[in-house]
Amino acid sequence: MEYKGMVTALLGALFTLGTTAAMASDAHAPAAAPKAAASHAAPAEAAKPAEAGHGAPAAAKAPEALAPSIHPLRRPAIHTASAVHKPAASHARPASSHKPAASHGKAKAHTSAAAGHGDAHDDGHGHDSETGKVQNLVKAMLAANTNYMKRNNSSYFDKFASKQTPRATVVTCADSRVQSNAFHPDAVNDLFMVRNIGNQLATSEGSIEYGVRHLNTPLLMFIGHAVCGAVAAASGDFSKLERPIQKELLTINIPKGINVNEGVLMNVNNQVESAMLKFGGEVESGKLAVIGAFYDFRNDYKQGKGKLIITNINGETDPAKLAALTKAGNFFNAATGMSAAPAGGH
Numbered sequence: 001m002e003y004k005g006m007v008t009a010l011l012g013a014l015f016t017l018g019t020t021a022a023m024a025s026d027a028h029a030p031a032a033a034p035k036a037a038a039s040h041a042a043p044a045e046a047a048k049p050a051e052a053g054h055g056a057p058a059a060a061k062a063p064e065a066l067a068p069s070i071h072p073l074r075r076p077a078i079h080t081a082s083a084v085h086k087p088a089a090s091h092a093r094p095a096s097s098h099k100p101a102a103s104h105g106k107a108k109a110h111t112s113a114a115a116g117h118g119d120a121h122d123d124g125h126g127h128d129s130e131t132g133k134v135q136n137l138v139k140a141m142l143a144a145n146t147n148y149m150k151r152n153n154s155s156y157f158d159k160f161a162s163k164q165t166p167r168a169t170v171v172t173c174a175d176s177r178v179q180s181n182a183f184h185p186d187a188v189n190d191l192f193m194v195r196n197i198g199n200q201l202a203t204s205e206g207s208i209e210y211g212v213r214h215l216n217t218p219l220l221m222f223i224g225h226a227v228c229g230a231v232a233a234a235s236g237d238f239s240k241l242e243r244p245i246q247k248e249l250l251t252i253n254i255p256k257g258i259n260v261n262e263g264v265l266m267n268v269n270n271q272v273e274s275a276m277l278k279f280g281g282e283v284e285s286g287k288l289a290v291i292g293a294f295y296d297f298r299n300d301y302k303q304g305k306g307k308l309i310i311t312n313i314n315g316e317t318d319p320a321k322l323a324a325l326t327k328a329g330n331f332f333n334a335a336t337g338m339s340a341a342p343a344g345g346h
């Protein structure tokens with residue numbers, strides 16, 4: 001199958017679901033856009049031709065696969081990946097100067113909640129304790145699996161029982177709010193998913209290389225998301241975090257104090273740039289398209305809650321050019337000027 005056709009078909013499927021979800025959202029009332037969006041206009045779905053720096057052109061030709069929105073912001077700078085933070089010499093917590101008091105009577109379980117999770121007795125999901133939380137979740141997961149088995153007959157599983165044949169390697173943040181069902185109706189055997197904090201190449205290089213060079217996926221996609229905690233942490237002081245976490249934040253190369261969503265966009269651009277350097281042969285030969293996107297589940301850019309917005313195609317970030325490339329389904333001819341590979345197996 002021709003590489004261009006494979007990527008175009010896959011992106012059509014990805015963005016059909018994302019567009020449907022965004023249209024169903026009730027959060028389309030006008031609101032003050034983030035400062036990064038100032039002085040920019042309509043989304044890419046607009047039927048009028050896009051002006052430089054503004055919204056996107058008409059939707060894709062196929063009615064069942066609407067063209068994705070193009071990020072309407074100014075072009076974020078692309079920075080080469082290099083560690084800019086040095087970990088502190090010591091990260092051990094200071095010992096408490098007070099010894100715990102002797103026990104008087106029966107101690108209460110879960111007297112304090114873990115940081116960032118609120119009261120351990122009230123986790124927001126209607127459970128009374130950590131034990132109840134786990135019991136209910138495992139029960140729900142097993143029930144969901146049973147329903148999944150009932151919905152799919154043996155022939156469904158036979159298609160990939162012996163070999164996987166994904167069309168894309170997709171790198172997303174490990175954030176629990178970012179899941180493949182937001183942009184694909186059934187990612188099984190179609191998306192080779194790689195997840196880490198900050199949707200990075202550097203911290204999952206082996207997995208990404210396996211997808212591109214061993215599974216031969218013609219599309220490599222990096223998806224950032226609104227209010228990313230990893231980006232927020234990387235833009236501040238993370239010297240008191242655990243060393244393994246620091247190590248993964250060091251490769252998110254963004255300025256200190258940057259607005260979190262601007263930092264997400266910059267980080268996505270950095271990942272695309274790094275991937276193009278690593279997989280330059282595949283990109284230049286037209287066998288690989290590298291795309292960056294922003295998943296906006298908060299409607300920060302006023303295109304609908306849950307919108308997946310293309311922000312980078314092979315290094316190109318200009319909104320008008322992205323709109324034209326997306327409308328034409330030309331995901332190999334962006335900044336590199338490369339054309340798709342001739343027809344052939346993948």
